[in-house]
Amino acid sequence: MKVAIAGAGAVGRSIARELVRNNHEVMLLERKLDHVEPAAVPQAQWVHADACELSLLEAAGLENYDVVIAATGDDKVNLVLSLLATTEFGVPRVVARVNDPRNEWLFDESWGVDVAVSTPRMLAALVEEAVTVGDLVRLMTLRKGANLVEITLPDTTALAGKPVRKLQLPRDAALVTILRGERVIVPQPDDPLEGGDELLFVASQDVEDELRAAVGL
Numbered sequence: 120m121k122v123a124i125a126g127a128g129a130v131g132r133s134i135a136r137e138l139v140r141n142n143h144e145v146m147l148l149e150r151k152l153d154h155v156e157p158a159a160v161p162q163a164q165w166v167h168a169d170a171c172e173l174s175l176l177e178a179a180g181l182e183n184y185d186v187v188i189a190a191t192g193d194d195k196v197n198l199v200l201s202l203l204a205t206t207e208f209g210v211p212r213v214v215a216r217v218n219d220p221r222n223e224w225l226f227d228e229s230w231g232v233d234v235a236v237s238t239p240r241m242l243a244a245l246v247e248e249a250v251t252v253g254d255l256v257r258l259m260t261l262r263k264g265a266n267l268v269e270i271t272l273p274d275t276t277a278l279a280g281k282p283v284r285k286l287q288l289p290r291d292a293a294l295v296t297i298l299r300g301e302r303v304i305v306p307q308p309d310d311p312l313e314g315g316d317e318l319l320f321v322a323s324q325d326v327e328d329e330l331r332a333a334v335g336l
Contacts, residue, residue: 120144123184123210125170125200126191127154130216134188135160148179150191170200173207182208189215194222198230205231235260255331258319265291265321270334274314277335284308289329292322 226235
């Protein structure tokens with residue numbers, strides 16, 4: 120997979136190293152010349168370019184990339200790049216970093232963003248996930264209004280012992296994983312549920328109340 124990352128700061132470089140380690144082809148775009156340090160991630164292609172300049176993105180061949188990651192420290196730049204990547208270059212997948220949580224509402228498909236990653240939101244969600252039992256916790260917003268959400272079943276849940284197929288889920292919700300202790304379970308229709316199970320769903324925001332009802336919350 121070919122991935123272009125805008126912003127070669129600590130975040131961009133860390134993402135690049137991880138992707139290179141997983142055998143992906145990576146290009147790092149950096150506006151500040153003193154931040155262009157090929158030795159920091161030698162396996163990546165480094166390009167000195169402003170990610171908001173259409174001509175420079177054309178020269179970099181952005182249309183040839185499968186994913187664009189807007190990882191700069193400036194939300195305005197990340198939004199502009201996301202829009203250009205989608206509308207001008209037809210990049211299939213755009214992931215954007217949200218620096219200021221107050222701007223999170225802007226990072227949606229109208230700006231070309233498939234997945235918005237907000238560090239404060241993610242940290243808060245992880246804290247909630249660790250301590251919340253018997254309620255829905257939104258872990259991440261995915262594309263087109265779908266969310267990755269988690270529900271931890273109470274020890275006294277009425278679902279204990281019942282098979283997964285007994286869950287009457289709303290139309291736009293899917294159970295993707297059950298976390299049980301150290302086990303990661305790909306749910307099958309006849310798998311029994313237990314109190315304390317952490318259920319991970321992909322669900323439309325519109326059906327979250329129905330999802331709560333389906334698991335007895």
